[in-house]
Structures are given as C-alpha cells and as structure tokens.
Amino acid sequence: MDITYLPSRLEPLFLGALVITAILWIALSAYVVINRMLYDRRQRRLMEDASDLSEPAVASLPMIERSPAMRRALSNLSRQNVYRLVSRTDVPAALNEFSAAYATEYVGADQISRDASSDSRRRKWRRISALFALADLKAPDAHEQLANALADPDVDVANAAAVVLRRVGDRRAASILIAALRRGTPAPSRVATHLDQFPLPIHDLIRPLLVDPQPHARQWAASLLMRYPDVSELAAEVAEVADDESPSVRKAALLTLGAMASAVAVPTAERRLADPVSYVRSTAIRVLARHGTQETDDARRQAIASWIAPSLADSAWEVRAAAKESLVELGPTTWRKVATQLESPDEFARNSAAEVLQNLGMVDATVRELPTSTTEVVDVVSRALREGGSAMAGAAALRSAPETRGALEDLLRNHQEAGVQP
C-alpha cells in the first residue's frame, strides 16, 4: 500500500479526530474550572459552619446536633469524601469530629469498625479514616483497632495509627506506642516523635525500657526521658545506661543528662570523652560545653575547656569539629586552654586551635588593642596567625579597620620567618 497519499485520503478522519480532541480538551478544562469553583464554595461553607461548632451556645449539645447547616453540607458529599474529612489534619479538629459523628449516622458504627479492621490494600485510606473516626468517637474498640493498625506492615496505615494514638492521648494509647517502639515498627523515630509530644506525662511507662534487652528500646527510653528533668531519681537511672554496651544508648543517655542539667552529667560526660566510639565522644563534648556555658564558676569552666581542648587532636573528624564548636561556645575566658593546642604535634589540632582563637575574637581584639596587650597574648595570637596560615591572616586583614592594619602587620612580622603573608 502506498502511504504517501495517506494524509490526503485520511482528511475526514483527521477532521473527526480534531473535533473529538478539541471537545475532549474543552470538556477537561471546563471540568477543572467547575470542579474548582464548586470546591471553593463548599470549602467556604464548611469553614464557616465549622466555626459555629465551637460556639459556646452549642457546646453542651452532642456534636452531631451542633450545626444543622454542617449536616446539610455533609449530606451533599459522598461517603468517601465524608471519610476524608474525618482524617484530614489540615482542617479544624471540630470539623473532624463532626464528620466522624456524621459518618457514624451515615454508615453506622459497625461499618466504621469493619473498615478500621480491613486489611485490604485497596481500602487502606478508608481504613485510616475509620481509625481517625473511632478515635474521635471514643469507640470502645478504638485502642484495639489502633494497636492492630500500628503493627500493620503498610507504612501509611502504621504511621496514621501513631498520629491517632497521640491524639487519643490516654495511658493505654501511650502503652501501645511504647510497645511499637520496642518492636521497632513502624520507624522508631516516628513513634518516638509522638511519644515525645504525648499530652500526658508517661515517664513511668518509659522507664522500664531502660533495662530492656533490646538496645534500640534502651536508646529511645533514654532519649524520651529528656522531657522529665524534674522527676526524682530519673537522672541517676539514665546515668547508669551512659555506660551501656551499645554506643547509641550511651549517646542518648548523655544527651538526656545534658538536657536535664543533672549534677551527674558533667562527670559522666567527662568519662565518656575516652569512649571508643567517635559519635559518643563528640556528644560528650557537646554536653560538657552546654554545662560549661551555664557555669558561673570560671574555674569549672576552665576545667571543662581543658578536658575538651585535647579533642582537637582526636582521630575522628566529627569529634574535632565538636571540640572546635564547643570551645567557641565556652567563651573567650578559656583561651589559655585552647592555646595549649597550638603546640600540639598534630597539625590539624594546631589549625583548629588557631581557628577557635579567631572565632573567640582574640585575633581581632589583639589587633585592636596591640599596645595594651600582654606579651603572652601577643605571642599566642602571633602563633595562631602562623598556624592559621595566610588565609587566616587575610581574613583578619579584611575584618580589621584601616587604622589597625599596622598592628596586624606587626603581629605577622613576629612570625615572618614562618612565611606568613597577609
């Protein structure tokens, strides 16, 4: 068949296709516009009616009787859309509750319960909405259904159950979340997020996890107890797991002790500066720095700085970085402790000490007040400029006022033999 002349032969077909495609495009575009306008109108009404639900005049009425207008609005929605309203976290909570109450009337409590227990993948969003509804309605089987959902292998179902359990906010809900934390599914960080913001104090439920045989359970327990700094004996219990065999548990315990401002925090963190695992050492440094910055006794602060300063020569990058930042946080009075590292055999420790002294403002202050500076200070700053290299001298020159540039040159001249060029 010769297809060269095909386009001409197919003219009627092209015309027909053109008309159909144009109609399809127009219809689709009209659908988008009309759908949006209807949505806007419905949304406006729903929001207006939702504000009525919280009026004091109707507060004593059962939820479903608080707004006939809302009832009418919901009656225009499909069951699927009513269900969606129950679980949407971006609308007022009163609207969720009203929708849940309406859904009970619409489909019946039994059906909601059945939907909440369905393990069909295709109906998982219906299941999630039903879980929200059960919680809003305070249904007797809500906890059981939520516990099952939290153990579901589907990430969306399990995460939604965690959200709902925090909303439910009673001790039974907390126990279910804690059981999930022990189990390790869904992602423990997500479960911990909800336990950390749980509306009730639940330290007594978390505490037993400190001696759980599973390291991840001990780790999360140590971390979650941070919220309860005033509970007696808690710091001592957490301090015990700071020597746990698992490094992640040791790290969590250190962080919690640091946040609790407990008396045991400093000696524990000091001990852990020699931890074999680098992230535990860096955490210990940060905990010490946190305490040091709150310390009013300068001698204690100096002691903390002297513990941290040798970590500038640590074998792990993250520990060195933590030491640098922590020494800056401890403030300029600790400069002598930092300066000791300018003599370290480790080049990076010398560089880092110079960087810390720069960030403590020592270089700039000395440049500004060179005539009144002591020989010791001038010597330390000159050494720092030598160890910091030409880039540090260049940065200092850029920071300094024109009238003090001469002083900077004097400092650099002290070490000209070392080849430092601004």
Place this chain on the structure above:
Amino acid sequence: MNAPFGVVEFLHVAYIITGAYLLLLGIYALGMLVVAMRESRYRLRQEEVEDYDTVLASRYTIPVTIIAPAFNEAEMVVPAVQSLLSQSYREFEVIAVDDGSTDETLAALKQAYDLEPRQMFFKNVLETKPVRMVYRSRKDPRLTVVAKENGGKADALNCGVNFARYRYLACVDGDTVFAPDAILKGMALIAKDPGTIVGAASLFGVSVEPEKTVMKWGAPTTNGHLLGDFQHLDMMRAFVAYRQAWSQLDCMMCVSGGFGLWRRDVILEMGGFSPEFSCEDIEMTFRVHERYLREKRPYRIISLPGMVANTEGPKRISGLVSQRARWQRVVLETIWEYARMIFNPRYKAVGLLGLPYYLVFEGLAPLFQLLSLVALIVAIVVGLLGWPVYLALFGLMMFATAIPTTVAVMLHDAAYRDYRVRDLIRMMALGPLDLLLYRPILMWAGLRGTWQFLRKEKRWNKFERNRREAQPVAAYAS
C-alpha cells in the same frame, strides 16, 4: 501533481517513522498520565493525614544542610538565601557557595547578612577549585558563605558538601525562591523510610521574577508573561504528569538541581557531583541508579508532590534557547555515558523504561520533530498535502498536546487548590498554543544542543539574567 523522484520515497519513510513515533509517544503519555494520577492521589492522601505540626516540633527530625551555589546571581541571591533561612524546619544550615562570580553576588550577600571573613578548616573530602574565603553571618549563625574560584555548579556543590555538617543535603539553585515548608515536606516523607530513600526531587515553578514571591508565598500566580508561563507549564507537565509517574514506577530519572534532597553518604560514596557533564543533576541521578541497581542494594529516589520553589526562567527567546540547548546536551551526554543500562534487565525499570524514554522522547526528539516538519513542508510544496488536511492535522496535534497540560493543571489543582481560578483558565488556555508558539523554540534549542553535543561542547551557557529593578536588600534580609 507528480512528486519528483525520491520525494515519494522520502515521504514514505518519514510518515512511517513519525507515525510510529507519535503512536509510541501517545501510548507513553497516556500510560504515564494514568500512573501519575494514581501517584498524585496517593501522595495527596498521604499529605492529608500527615501531622506536620508534630513533625515540625519534633526533636527527632533529621538535620539538613542546604547548599546553594551561585554564579553571577546578584539580583536573586539574597531573596533565594532569605527564603532558605526562612524554612520552617527545626535544624538546618545554609551554605551559599559563590562560584567565583564576577558581578555583585558576594557584595549583595555581605551587605544583606553582615558577613565577616573567617578562616575555617574543613574536611576536604571532595576535590574542588580553591576556596578563597569563608564568611560567617553576624545576623544569622546558620548561614555560611564560601567564596571560591569558578569551577562550575558541580564543583560548587562539591565544595558545599565539604563544609556540610548534617546527614542530609538539600542541593538547590541560588536563583530560586523556596516555599517556607519545602524542607519540612521533603524530610517528613523521607523520615518515613530514611534507610531506603536516598534522594527526593520536587516540582518548582518558573517565574521571570521569582523574588517577588519571597515576601508572600502561598498563592502562586501565573507570570503574566507569555514565555514565562509556557516554561512554567512545561515544568508543571514534566513534574506533575510525568515525574510522579516515574516516582511510582521506581525510575525517577532526574533529581533536579533546582531542588534535590540527597543523603550525604550517598553523594560521598559516588565521589561527588561530576564536573565532566554539562549539568550535574541528571548525571548524579543516573549514577546512583546504576550503582545501587548493579550492586542490588535497596534504595528509592522519589518525587515529592507539590510546588516547593519558584526559579528564574529566561524572559527572552535567546536565553531560553541557550538554557534548553544545554539541557538537551546533558541528556545526550548522560545517555551516551550510561547506554549500557538501556534494555538491560539488571537495571529494572530504569533500564527498561526510564532510559529508553530519555533516549527516544528526550534525546532523539528534536530529530524526529525535524523530520516530521521537513516531511510536512515537502508534502505541501509538492502538492501531496492540501491545506485543509494540514490544518486539520495541525489542529489535532494542538489539542492533543494540550491535553497533558490540562491534566497536569488538573492534578496540581486537585491536590493543592492554590492557583486562582483565572490563573487556571489562563494556564489551560495556553495549552493548545504550546505547539504553535513554544514547541518550535524547544525544537530549535534541542537541535542546537544536539549539535553542541556532537561537537563535544561543555559550556554552561547560562542565560542572561532578566533585567529588572533590584528589590532593596532590606526587603528580604530583615
């Protein structure tokens, strides 16, 4: 009229090739739209039940380092950095890398953020061009500005990686303004499965003056500028209608340079972004796929729903051609580099679906377009095609190509309801004009990019920034 010798044979072949191409494209587009609609619905439901307030307040969010390379972005860099510093996320840092700009980029940052030079020793994990100076902001301690010698965007990103402190990286453009919840939305999704999700891309809009959105994000509008709106629609179509489908099919082919979240250890394991390619983003995505699939390691690269940013698009046709020619070049460079993955079952959906798509509908598209255009012109000239048929065919193509645009607008609106109705109408009305006014520009840019690829050109070809009155620095850096 009898056609001259050879013309009939040419048209014969041309019709078969273009017909087959269009059929394949139609089937592909339809399939992708169906998958994208499913994915869009899924992501929307996921967002609806997500408790963002709890995530935002959580101590357990994963900290993020945002790296924003900038080269000659004097007008845009301050609003871009300000939008990054305004992120509603618990713990993050911003590293702006000035890649040897020759304009006032660094001066604008210095003025806006009261920068002071500091020597900073960092871990030089990835080789980059020398760092000239590091600046810390006196106004916002979360901001570090690194001034380095010019080495291209990949080099600037690698430099930022060297300074990064956190486990996740948000690699962004220095000419882009971000929604306040961009990082939160991305990380909330990643945090559900941080062990597997190694990268995430998202939709960003195109605006000829994106800095105007920084002060009031929340109600995106169209540009009111024809070329800007076409680019915006193009981006929306690519992201909403196609990339969401790729995400669902586990063959997300591009974590765009405009906004991409990566796990830092993955970038380090890959040896950093490669400066050997015209664009670093597609190549990195391909490299991650190649390595993880070859080594049979579990991973996912996903596309986030929703628009997280507005980037600057060219206002002039010459700028657009230059930009798109570079994109075409990098597509061809990457396909050439990773050709071994095509139709190789070891690379699963990436090798069987993603890469063939890139080859046929991106890499070779300008050639098919050129062939069909030439065939059409020849057929008209030799009298084998009358004007009525031509007009019917053209009209058919206009509306057929407008449908994916309308579906993209529909999916976006169904999920976010953020455009005004009149903006929706404007966007959809532009759909049929796309073929007439916008596609020819892209075809020309594609051909130019193909030619540049064949000549092994590697120039960045950054388009000249749109001229406008700069907003006062104080307007952003408050």
